[in-house]
Amino acid sequence: MRLFAALIACSLALPLAADPAAWSREFPKTDFSQSSIAEWSEIRSGGPPRDGIPALSSPDFVPASQDAKLDEREPVITLDMDGAPARAYPIRYLLWHEIVNDSVSGIPVAVTYCPLCNSALSFDRRTAAGVLEFGVTGKLRHSDMVMYDRQTESWWQQARGEAIVGSLTGTELTLLPSWMESWSAFRQAHPDGLVMAEPSFRRAYGQNPYRGYDTSRQPFLYTGENPPHGIDPLARVVRVGERAWPLTRLRESGQLDEAGLSLTWQSGQASPLDTREIAKGRDVGNIRVQDGQGHDVPHDLLFAFAFHAFWPDGTWMLGQ
Known part of the structure; x- marks a missing residue:
């Protein structure tokens, strides 16, 4: 059974009342x-229990030039930090694990992906409470993954990088510049880069367990x-802070220079949430966001419902 179907079956079988x-x-x-x-009812079971979706820690990496598993159009999350080769975290693995606890150039990081919101964000794991390691609660809020840290078991909203339950409530993680791009684009830009090796779990890596999700009529377990x-x-938007640019607008223009930012779109990246085989997903393009000095800016490429849910007073950059 596909994971998405299994999630639906589990969510129907389990009590969803906040408790x-x-x-x-x-x-x-x-x-x-x-x-x-505000209300505990905002948090719902997504089906799997705590760690039912197993987060990864300290993964292995191989030179990008040696990896033959990935198709040219498959999406990866790119993290390019000073003092270390750029790293690619394939979505084919994050679809099944959602969080990777890693360390890059001596900085502890968490690379995260919530398939139900298409939210791909990377955080610095250092806080005033110490270095945290994250896992998956199995809970959702506005259809977005609720993470937890293994040190205090506080709960964190992935889309905002903020603790929402527990002793660290109100603590915010530092967002790092990272972006989703095709495997081809990563290798072209970073021939000496590294790519996360396939985890040692029995999963159908390379297949999309949420087949057809990003063309569904309604988000999963979302009532907002x-x-x-x-x-x-389920339209994609490019979020920078509290602004959101519809991907359709960026795709039509190829480049937008607004609010002190330069947003660009180029074809070549497959949607990981479309067809059964990730590599055959429709083209959603490669997006980069940079400031006036050409520096990469932290951003997200999430579904419109999630932006509205977590930034209800946010600004929609419609170009009108």
């Missing part, structure tokens, strides 16, 4: 008396408002 008392049995260290959530301006809930 901190029940959650405390699964997360005994979490301080549920501290939270920034749809985006304004007639924008489809």
Whole structure:
């Protein structure tokens, strides 16, 4: 059974009512008396239990020139930090693991991907409370992954990089510049780069367990408002801070220079949430966001419903 179908089956079979008392049995260290959530009902079970989607830690890497598993159009998350070769984290692995705890150039990082929101973000794992290691709670809020740290078992909203439950509530992670691009684009830009090796789990890597999701009519387990301006809930938008540019607009122009930023689009990247084989997904293009000095800017390429849910007062860059 495809993972998406299994998630639906599990979510229907499990009680979805918010219940901190029940959650405390699964997360005994979490301080549920501290939270920034208005209503506990905002958090729902996504199906899998704690660590049912296993996060990765300290993965192996191989030279990009030696990896023959990836198709040229397959998406990867690129993290290019000073003092170390650029690293590619293939979405074919993150679809099944969602979080990679790594260390690059001496900096502990978390590379994350939430398939249900198409949110791909990389964070610095250093906080005032120490270096954290993240796992997957199995819970969703507005269809976005809720992470937890193994040190305090506080819960974190992946889309915002912010602790929402537990002793670290209100703590924000530092967002690092990273972006999704095709495997071909990564290798061309970084011939001496590294790519994460295939994890030692029995998974159908290379296949999309959420087949057809990004052309669905409704997000999974989302009951909030749809985006304004007639924008489809599962349309992709480029988010920088509290601004969102519809991908359709960027794709039509190829480049937008607005708000002190330069956003560019080039063809060649397959959607990981379209066809059964990731490599055969429709072309959603490669997006880069840079400032006026040509420096990469932290951004996200998420679904419109998620932007509206987490930034309800955000600005829609419609070009009108």
